[in-house]
Amino acid sequence: MTRALSPSRFAPLLTSLAAIAAALVLGGIFLALRGKDPLAAYGVLVSRGLGTSYGITETLIRMAPLLIVSAGLLVSLRSGVWNIGIDGQLLVGALLAGVAGAAIAGQVPNPVMWLIAALAGMAGGLLWALVPGILRVRWGLNEIITTLMMNYVALNVTSWLVKGPVKDPDVVPPQTRLISREMRLPDVAGTGVHVGLLVGLVVVVLVTILFRHTVIGFMLDVVGRNRQAAIHAGMPVNRLTLVALLASGAMAGLAGANDILGVKGLFQGNWNPGYGFAAFALVYLARLNSLWLIPFAYFLSFLVIGGEMMARPLGIPTYFVEMLEGLMLLCFAVAAWVERMRSPYARAEEVETGPANAGEPPGPLISEPLLEPVARVAGGPS
Amino acid sequence: MAQALGQPNSPVVEMRDITKRFGPVLANDRVSLDLWPGEIHAVLGENGAGKTTLMNVLAGMYQPDSGTIRIAGEPVRLDSPAAALRRGIGAVYQHFTLVPNLSILENVALGAEGGFVLDLAPAEAKVASMLADFGLDVSPRTEIRHLALGQRQRVEIIKVLLRGGRVLLLDEPTSVLTPGEVQSLLDLLRRLRDQGVAVVLITHKLGEALAVSDRVTILRAGRNAGDLGPDVMSGADRESVRARIIAQMFGSSPAAETDDSSMDHLPSVIPTPPRVIPTKEESRRPSRRRPEEPRFLADARHDRGAPAAARDEPTSETLLSLRNISTLGDRGAPALHDLSLDLLRGEVFGIAGVDGNGQKELGEVIAGQRPVTSGRVLLEGADITNRGVAAATRLGIGYVTDDRLHEGSVAESSVADNVALKSIGRKPFSNGFWLNRRAMEQQARRLIAEFDVKTPGPHTPIGMLSGGNIQKLLLARELALEPKVLVCNKPTTGLDLRTTQFVIRSLREQANAGNVVVLIASELDELIEISDRIGVMYSGQLVAVMPRAEADPETLGHLMLGGARRPRKASA
Ligand SMILES: Nc1ncnc2c1ncn2[C@@H]1O[C@H](COP(=O)(O)OP(=O)(O)OP(=O)(O)O)[C@@H](O)[C@H]1O
Ligand SMILES: [Mg+2]
Numbered sequence: 001m002t003r004a005l006s007p008s009r010f011a012p013l014l015t016s017l018a019a020i021a022a023a024l025v026l027g028g029i030f031l032a033l034r035g036k037d038p039l040a041a042y043g044v045l046v047s048r049g050l051g052t053s054y055g056i057t058e059t060l061i062r063m064a065p066l067l068i069v070s071a072g073l074l075v076s077l078r079s080g081v082w083n084i085g086i087d088g089q090l091l092v093g094a095l096l097a098g099v100a101g102a103a104i105a106g107q108v109p110n111p112v113m114w115l116i117a118a119l120a121g122m123a124g125g126l127l128w129a130l131v132p133g134i135l136r137v138r139w140g141l142n143e144i145i146t147t148l149m150m151n152y153v154a155l156n157v158t159s160w161l162v163k164g165p166v167k168d169p170d171v172v173p174p175q176t177r178l179i180s181r182e183m184r185l186p187d188v189a190g191t192g193v194h195v196g197l198l199v200g201l202v203v204v205v206l207v208t209i210l211f212r213h214t215v216i217g218f219m220l221d222v223v224g225r226n227r228q229a230a231i232h233a234g235m236p237v238n239r240l241t242l243v244a245l246l247a248s249g250a251m252a253g254l255a256g257a258n259d260i261l262g263v264k265g266l267f268q269g270n271w272n273p274g275y276g277f278a279a280f281a282l283v284y285l286a287r288l289n290s291l292w293l294i295p296f297a298y299f300l301s302f303l304v305i306g307g308e309m310m311a312r313p314l315g316i317p318t319y320f321v322e323m324l325e326g327l328m329l330l331c332f333a334v335a336a337w338v339e340r341m342r343s344p345y346a347r348a349e350e351v352e353t354g355p356a357n358a359g360e361p362p363g364p365l366i367s368e369p370l371l372e373p374v375a376r377v378a379g380g381p382s
Numbered sequence: 383m384a385q386a387l388g389q390p391n392s393p394v395v396e397m398r399d400i401t402k403r404f405g406p407v408l409a410n411d412r413v414s415l416d417l418w419p420g421e422i423h424a425v426l427g428e429n430g431a432g433k434t435t436l437m438n439v440l441a442g443m444y445q446p447d448s449g450t451i452r453i454a455g456e457p458v459r460l461d462s463p464a465a466a467l468r469r470g471i472g473a474v475y476q477h478f479t480l481v482p483n484l485s486i487l488e489n490v491a492l493g494a495e496g497g498f499v500l501d502l503a504p505a506e507a508k509v510a511s512m513l514a515d516f517g518l519d520v521s522p523r524t525e526i527r528h529l530a531l532g533q534r535q536r537v538e539i540i541k542v543l544l545r546g547g548r549v550l551l552l553d554e555p556t557s558v559l560t561p562g563e564v565q566s567l568l569d570l571l572r573r574l575r576d577q578g579v580a581v582v583l584i585t586h587k588l589g590e591a592l593a594v595s596d597r598v599t600i601l602r603a604g605r606n607a608g609d610l611g612p613d614v615m616s617g618a619d620r621e622s623v624r625a626r627i628i629a630q631m632f633g634s635s636p637a638a639e640t641d642d643s644s645m646d647h648l649p650s651v652i653p654t655p656p657r658v659i660p661t662k663e664e665s666r667r668p669s670r671r672r673p674e675e676p677r678f679l680a681d682a683r684h685d686r687g688a689p690a691a692a693r694d695e696p697t698s699e700t701l702l703s704l705r706n707i708s709t710l711g712d713r714g715a716p717a718l719h720d721l722s723l724d725l726l727r728g729e730v731f732g733i734a735g736v737d738g739n740g741q742k743e744l745g746e747v748i749a750g751q752r753p754v755t756s757g758r759v760l761l762e763g764a765d766i767t768n769r770g771v772a773a774a775t776r777l778g779i780g781y782v783t784d785d786r787l788h789e790g791s792v793a794e795s796s797v798a799d800n801v802a803l804k805s806i807g808r809k810p811f812s813n814g815f816w817l818n819r820r821a822m823e824q825q826a827r828r829l830i831a832e833f834d835v836k837t838p839g840p841h842t843p844i845g846m847l848s849g850g851n852i853q854k855l856l857l858a859r860e861l862a863l864e865p866k867v868l869v870c871n872k873p874t875t876g877l878d879l880r881t882t883q884f885v886i887r888s889l890r891e892q893a894n895a896g897n898v899v900v901l902i903a904s905e906l907d908e909l910i911e912i913s914d915r916i917g918v919m920y921s922g923q924l925v926a927v928m929p930r931a932e933a934d935p936e937t938l939g940h941l942m943l944g945g946a947r948r949p950r951k952a953s954a
Contacts, residue, residue, distance in 0.1 A: 213819075215812045222803065226792045232751060232783060233803045234771030
């Protein structure tokens with residue numbers, strides 16, 4: 001089935017669907033072991049999550065930040081850059097957006113305020129990605145470690161800021177000044193879903209255009225698939241790596257701004273939505289194909305919202321949905337491995353040396369050298 | 383638990399009517415192959431003929447769509463390489479599968495029968511004796527990364543034999559070896575044959591096939607196109623066998639062939655010469671050479687007179703100069719040391735040397751891919767030192783790397799993307815921002831046609847093409863940029879005879895048009911044949927430069943191993 005040269009463009013999806021099915025089965029076994037009836041539980045999940053307008057609205061609202069974050073993560077992963085720091089970048093972006101938005105709310109027209117807050121959010125995320133980016137291209141420090149560490153720094157820095165310098169002095173809890181409901185993002189006409197969802201869809205489309213139709217997207221893909229070939233072809237590999245990381249940071253920041261402007265209206269000290277993990281699951285399930293992010297984002301959002309709605313009445317632990325996400329990633333890893341082993345795509349000559357990650361997530365996670373040779377000229381004046 | 387594999391008077395492997403399709407490509411079309419114990423069986427055919435596919439089917443890597451495989455008379459299903467190995471069939475790939483930082487012993491024992499139990503002690507003595515037997519003067523505890531390519535290859539072979547392999551499959555094993563290593567590999571294969579092993583040898587070097595094989599199977603376009611048994615291979619004269627093989631490989635009748643047996647590595651009996659590379663104007667209306675036109679070797683020899691004569695005023699003729707270049711290799715050790723060289727318009731400058739003496743680094747320096755630590759690079763007098771690849775490409779310097787899979791191409795990207803790879807930021811492939819996918823596709827189609835690349839189309843991922851066809855595309859990509867200086871590192875590796883001839887002619891034409899070609903090659907005959915001047919590299923220096931007339935394999939071989947310079951050494 002996967003043997004043809006250009007199998008159906010949807011063949012890779014089967015792996016994802018198989019992974020999801022397997023995760024649901026494993027989750028069902030977990031439920032059964034805890035003495036719950038899995039079929040009944042999944043039944044409630046579907047009937048509440050898909051069968052009620054509340055469930056659908058909440059799912060669509062939830063989709064917006066996921067789409068933005070995962071589109072950004074997709075840019076970096078396709079470029080072979082492992083941005084593990086989504087959560088930190090999102091927090092910093094959200095804080096800056098909250099502060100900037102609240103500072104000018106009411107003094108400028110709302111759309112201007114939204115724009116400025118969104119830009120502030122993007123700047124925050126970008127800034128937070130800049131540090132690992134520079135460490136990576138200047139000194140070859142592995143971004144997996146640095147972006148991960150920046151998450152902790154972000155947690156501490158934002159919670160410190162929100163307790164002191166940017167705290168709303170009029171209230172007791174550590175939080176920024178509230179942007180009142182009337183000044184937040186409006187709903188898409190006729191729905192209860194704020195326009196952040198449209199922003200998310202636009203971001204996904206832009207990323208799709210980036211990779212299909214622009215030189216920079218082409219080069220990012222090459223860097224992600226075969227860094228040495230990019231060097232050989234004279235592409236500015238370091239600059240591209242930086243661009244990928246910054247772009248995904250900026251998008252994480254934008255997602256943070258989205259949640260502030262659309263849902264929360266303020267930044268709270270203990271807030272940490274943790275979209276990063278879901279974004280990884282999403283990007284892999286979508287097989288690094290940006291348009292496929294949309295259905296999978298809907299599905300994951302549905303799981304989260306439906307899961308919350310199912311958990312309380314049935315007495316199922318709330319971490320159940322997170323566990324499902326984890327299981328999906330695991331099952332996906334297994335399914336992708338099976339797919340790769342079965343696929344004639346990986347030419348037999350190359351199977352063992354494996355330069356072709358066969359449409360797989362880029363860059364070997366483990367064998368990525370901690371220090372890459374800095375001496376190489378990557379094109380452009382040195 | 384390798385089983386007894388049949389009696390000597392029956393084939394150990396019988397492949398019947400094997401068909402293997404990849405999407406639109408029929409890679410093997412009812413192919414049959416018998417292997418007998420104690421024979422060396424050469425499988426020959428042009429690029430994309432289906433040799434590797436057939437071998438992969440036998441090695442358990444691919445499942446045939448139809449057809450049967452019998453081992454010792456018994457029908458089998460080989461659904462994994464492990465299953466094939468259990469039946470005594472083991473393959474040695476062109477790209478080695480050993481883990482570099484494990485010892486020989488660990489590599490050989492890894493994943494062997496018995497799973498993960500790592501009790502290496504019993505195996506050690508055995509491995510040690512096999513190493514000695516194979517002429518490898520190293521301890522089983524040596525890490526793989528300390529071994530030369532030729533040595534690694536032997537470890538691969540040992541690995542197969544130790545696991546009971548009685549059928550050994552080798553896909554272009556000699557393409558990575560130095561001439562000396564080739565000889566000893568062939569000797570080794572003869573010994574294995576005498577011990578009853580059936581050896582399958584896929585190669586493009588007819589000389590090797592003629593020298594060692596007892597039987598030859600020829601594939602063309604995925605089908606059996608000929609079979610020569612031991613009677614033919616041992617009897618008859620070499621030249622007629624060679625002519626017969628070539629005719630069957632490329633599909634002309636033997637009668638159409640001509641003489642000229644002196645062109646050992648460049649048979650002139652090859653029908654339908656591939657098309658020439660068109661200049662921009664020609665490409666609109668491709669002109670084809672008619673068969674009766676003089677063959678390129680005659681052209682080349684003839685043409686050589688002119689540039690050679692004009693070369694007395696070197697200053698105006700110098701296109702590229704390297705002045706006192708030093709640089710470091712990948713591991714930070716010095717790779718080039720104070721190297722100077724002037725490259726003259728219209729010349730093919732051949733570089734001979736044992737791998738790892740700085741040839742690759744020299745190519746990379748010229749291409750802008752490796753910064754120099756001291757010295758200068760001048761193109762037409764202008765300093766382009768350390769300007770990087772992009773600038774060098776723009777200024778007209780092309781570079782065909784010898785690592786086509788890991789550096790030259792992006793396996794999972796399409797042929798069209800790969801064709802545009804080096805000039806994606808420029809017209810016609812983009813306006814600097816927006817891609818022009820149509821132009822990329824058109825260029826790909828054009829090169830596929832000009833260079834006779836076998837691929838279903840421009841959208842096929844390049845990694846799915848056969849090795850030789852990838853190589854053709856990489857060369858085509860550089861030539862299409864019309865470089866003033868073209869550096870080629872082993873451009874004919876893995877190419878069939880006809881394509882090799884075509885490449886050599888292309889390079890010659892490139893030089894005849896007033897450009898410079900720097901040809902790094904390990905095949906000395908080929909190098910001497912095509913180069914105007916030849917430089918020998920040894921430990922990061924050009925130890926000698928000589929005109930073609932003074933070069934012969936013995937002299938070069940001597941110099942390559944660090945022998946004394948000859949008194950007549952030309953100044954660089
Ligand atoms: N895994 C694959 N997927 C798609 N097509 C393939 C695959 N493997 C081989 N092919 C196609 O099958 C044909 C035969 O390929 P094969 O590699 O067997 O040729 P070959 O005789 O080994 O050529 P070469 O001498 O260039 O190595 C080629 O057209 C190639 O493109
Ligand atoms: Mg092959």
